[in-house]
Structure formats: structure tokens, C-alpha cells
Amino acid sequence: MKCSKCDKPAVIALQHGTLCANHFLTYFEERVFKTIKQYKLFNEKDVIAVACSGGKDSQTVLYLTKKYFLKQNLPLKNLWALAIDEGIKGYREKTLNDLKKFCKKEKITLKIISAKKELSYTLDAALKKLKQKKLPEKPCHICGVWRRYLINKAAREGKATKLVTGHNLDDEAQVFLMNLFKANTSLMSHLGPVTGISNHEFFVQRVKPLYLCPEKEVRLYSILKKFPVEFVECPYAQEGYRAQIRDMLNEFENKYRGTKQGIIQSFLTLMPMLKENARKGTGALLLCKKCGEPANQEVCHACKILEKLK
């Protein structure tokens, strides 16, 4: 198989043709930069915290955000990386080590926030205790609540005006389908290339430069760029509903190429309506009466989990 643009061997077949390594890298980067511009993800005044796990998505988005800063002559002092150590033995320490190596090489400041330090528990310890108390919770639920909570708090305290995340097209298509299957239409309004409330003193708005990039392309990009990624899997990853949606979508994509793109395009068409409905339906944003962080109820989800652990 040869590249459709030159004579070199192709590394990927896309919907519109095949590409060699160099042409793929350019194609991929251009799409990310176009997404940043098209959805106005950030501008020269923004201070960017890039939320990182250390995996391929976060290293790719961090690398390309820096590249965009350099391309646009934006000040690099306004870019830093942020990671959460939830405390998942055998997994998180490996991805954080990869991230440390990457940030050192790229000369990007990295701040790591520990769940154990901030919330008194590692994720492993919290799950064990809840199981003992016969109050089991899904690992990914606690992990997601903690991560959102700690990332928002740390980004705000670090004076970030935007939070870049490494969510890719597959992530978004999976969550969209999950919400569709569970009739969580209000949660769908939290999706899209820009999420969260703008100009809120407690919330840092989230933006997703990899929004239109399929997972397999992000993976290939990170391999071709030789990013230090170990491709380890979280020990809790197989347990969820989401993993089944992912497998089903991959199976469909293999049979009917373009399925994931189709889902995202449908969502983007519906997005203005979903966001408008959500704006009408929500009252004023609350602040948790226990910790003072943003919440959609009197007590935030992170504090509710801590209450169960008492």
C-alpha cells in the first residue's frame, strides 16, 4: 500500500485515501490546529493547564498545544501540565513516570495532585473500605468524580483560564451513546469541543483539541512521534458499561467505516439545542456546603463519597 500523496509506504488507510508517516503527521496536526481555531478553544490571553494522565492522548494533546503556542507565538509561560494521582497501584505510577519524562524533555511545568493528600484516600483504599462497609461503588465513578473535582480545583488555584483535555473522538462517541442508551439527555449537554460554564469564577472551562481525532489515529501519532507511552491498562478498565460500548462501537466501525464520525457529526448538529435546553433547565450554580467547590446539589459528589467512607 502506497501513500496517496507520494510514493512512500502508507502507514494508515483513512476514508479519503492512504498516507505515509510524514503525510499522516501533517494531516493529524493540521486537523488539531483547525479544531482549536474552528471552535475557538483558546486565545492569546488564556493561561492553559493541560489535564494529563500520562497516556497517549494526554502526551499528544500536550505536545500539540505546545506546538500551537510556538506556531502562534504565544507565551509558553502560560502553558503547564496538571495530573492527578488517584492512587491506582501498578498503573498510575507508570503513566505518571512516562509523563514526568515527557514534560522534562519538552520543558513543560508539571503539577501532580495526589488524591491521598487532598482527600485522605487512594482510589484503591477507598474501594476496599467501601466494599468492607458493604457500600460498593463503581471504580470509574469515584475516579471520575475525584478527577473532575481535583483538576478543576488545581487548575483554578493555578490561575488557569482554560483546561485542555485529551478526549478524542472515540471517547466522545462512547459517552454520547452511553447517555443516549440511558436517556441521560441532560448529561449530553456536557459533551462537545468546549464544555462547562464560561467566565465562572469557580469553574475552569474545558476544551478538547483532539475532539475530531479517532483513537487509532492518536495512537499512531504517539507511536510515530516516539512518545514515552507504555500502553498499560488500568486494572479497573474492564469492569464498566463503557467498555462494552467501546467494544460494540469498534465492532461497528470495523464493519461500517465512518460510524464514529457519524455519531459525532449527529451530536454536533444536536449540540446547540441540547446546550440551550440545559441552560433553561438549570438554576444558579451551587457551591458545596461542605467544601465550597462547585456542585449541582447542596453537597458535591466528592464530599458524598467521603461521607460514605467515614
Ligand code: SF4
Ligand atoms: Fe479511573 Fe476507570 Fe479510567 Fe481506571 S478505567 S483510570 S478507574 S476512570
Ligand code: ZN
Ligand atoms: Zn464538596
